[in-house]
Amino acid sequence: MRVKIAPNDNQSMSQDGDAILRSLQNKNLGTVDLMVRESLQNSLDATLENSKVTDVEFKIGNFICEDLAPHFEMISDKLIEKFPGEQSFLAISDRNTSGLTGDFKSNDSKLLNASNFQKLIFGIGKNQEQEGAGGSWGIGKTSYFRIGEGIVLYYTRIAVGNGYEERLIASLIESPKQDNRLFKKSERGIAWWGEFGDDKDKLFPITDHACIKEILELFGLENYDSGETGTTILVPYLKPIDSGNFGDENSDYPWEINYSDAISMAVQRWYCPRIWNDKYSEKINNSQLHCKVNGVGIHPQLNMEPTFKIFQELYTSALLGKAMTTDINVEKITFPRAIMKNTDEAIGYVAFCEVDRKKLSMIEPDNKKSGLAYIGIKDKAKIEKNISKVVAYARKPGMVVEYDVDGDWAPRGLIQKEDHLLFGFFVPNSTGELLEKFKYDTLEQYLRATENADHAKWVDDVGIGIIRRMKSYTAKAINEAFQNLTGNDHTTETSALSRKFGALLMPPKNFGKTSAKKGSDNNDKNKRHIDSRNRNSDIHVTESIPIDGENVNLSFKAFIKRKSKSTIFIQVLTQDQKMDKVAWNKTMGNTIEFPIKIDSVFLKSIDEHEINCSIDEYDSPDLEVSFKKDQTGILEVVSKVTTGIEIEGIMKLKILSNQYLPSVAIRSDININEGEK
Secondary structure (H helix, E strand, O other), X not given: OEEEEOOOXXXXXXXXXXXXXXXXOOOOOOHHHHHHXXXXXXXXXXEOOOOOEEEEEEEEEEEEHHHHHHHOOOOHXXXXXXXXXXXXXXXXXXXXXXXXXXXXXXXXXXXXXXXXXXXXXHOOOOEOOOOOOOOEOOOOOHHHHXXXXXXXXXXXXXXXXXXXXXXXXXXXXXXXXXXXXXXXOOOOOEEEEEEEXXXXXXXXXXXXXXXXXXXXXXXXXXXXXXXXXXXXEEEEOEOOOXXXXXXXXXXOOHHHOOHHHHHHHHHHHHHOOOEOOHHHHHHHOOOEEEEEEOOXXXXXXXXXXXXXXXXXXXXHHHHHOOXXXXXXXXXEEOOOOOOEOOOOOOXXXXXXXXXXXXXXXXXXXXXXXXXXXXXXXXXXHHHHHOOOEEEEEEOOOOOEEEEEEOOOOOOOOOOOOOOOEXXXXXXXXXXXXXXXXXXXXXXXXXXXXXXXXXXXXXXXXXXXXXXXXXXXXXXXXXXXXXXXXOOOOOOEOHHHHHHHOOOEOOOOOXXXXXXXXXXXXXXXXXXXXXXXXXXXXXXXXXXXXXXXXXXXXXXXXXXXXXXXXXXXXXXXXXXXXXXXXXHHHXXXXXOOOOOEEEEEEEEEEEOOEEEEEEOOXXXXXXXXXXXXXXXXXXXXXXXXXXXXXXXXXXXXXXXXXXXXOEEEEEEEEEEOOOOOO
């Protein structure tokens, strides 16, 4: 193949290879993830109209450098010197796609700007314009140049008139700042290989079937044939797998040891919504994705990892607005202030469910890794706790944009059962038409415009805030579903779930707040005697001393209203209210035990008279005190006198979970003699 070196015109403001490679920086995703996301995105965008299936195959194999190098004019010796003998390659082939269509010979800039071939090979960075597509032409495919040593071959077969045309061309993008680069004569680090036409300044792809076949056979690949059209991306001189612990046989994650397993996992991670999903294709009128890695197909019913099978079910549930399984809950997301032309339309739907270790096949005999590990989380502490909330989101192409872990898409604090993950999926109403003030016709167009070149996150346009509100109202909907104690109807099983689990907040550091009013001072004897006849019962904590990881001694002082029956108890703070053990058991049933127990009570004094006794039941002419440990874990105090009484004591609390904020409270139910509430 003949070579063309990118000119280095100081007045052209052209990017060099280093700038292009840096254009797809993403510190959160490894090279394999970026390559898989972008290659599948582009294949699916190119699917033939009315095709029900898009076929994509990843092949990792070996070739002999000395056989390939002579095809690369001016760098063949360098290739043999640097990469002698057998080397690795990656090939990504799609079928039922249009291939890289468009003119490449014209001098008309409008024709060339409309040419998919021209834009990808020679115009990296030009914007995508196809409906439902995303990002910029070629920016994502810079991942090919990064996963290999900088050389990429593009082979495509397209329909032309009543026949077909094959095209093959190669490109090099490398940093000109590298000392050991392949092509030092290219000052910008950019070059192409193909054949020259009559105009020696313009490089064209090879179109001869036999010449293309000769090159493909070096990799054990075949030409497209018969009525096939599609594109194959070839990355020779594949770098050793190096993302995170990739390539390390001692890695905690077995799919990170080689490219084949890493690619298979990445395909499931980012495209689980679309893999063999007929409901997706029926609803969106897009093709399903059928994908193979080294000849092995990925299928939800055969070999898809449990984590991604769950996320596919959640996606489909949100897409259809109807739960696919009984444990999935679906909520419609709407905004109080309209953004859609049709004010009754939803912004989207969120589907979610609780997931335990058994459902993720983490127990014997499967012993799978945590669901968090499969989506790419490396935080071992977070994985071990197993209480995270993960909400994925995707738009029309069915690629997961992001797995948001314990972020803005879900409520704060622990709302699900301990040792359970919460999985959710938000799917927007892509076809919904926006109000004219937003300057985008549909919600899909707006969301597509907010994606960066790597499609890795939705970020609001300045001053619009649709995505911010999506996050807020999605989190609110999940939270309300969990804490729904009123029995309101929700889609599918939401009500049943809500009655079982309260929306509980993480505790602040100030353990054991009091229910007493600010400014009360029970140490002030004169004040107590002056207003004791009309003073309400109250209690406050004077000290809390941790004994060990499960037990705390809580010192308290309580004022007991005259002639009253008072109850001292523990309550925990939920999203909208405090719950004592009675309310907790009514809400949770036998699912979760009340998180704080009063294990024992020691009474120190009554009106400053020392008592110093453990209480099961204390009785005197003035006061009856009983500890109902076996019933509801409360302390009952009955006052028989006409003035208030102050008692001081210590409660030993047993902490069953440190996730909830406890407080000590007192309730005076009746005035014994006067019947007051």
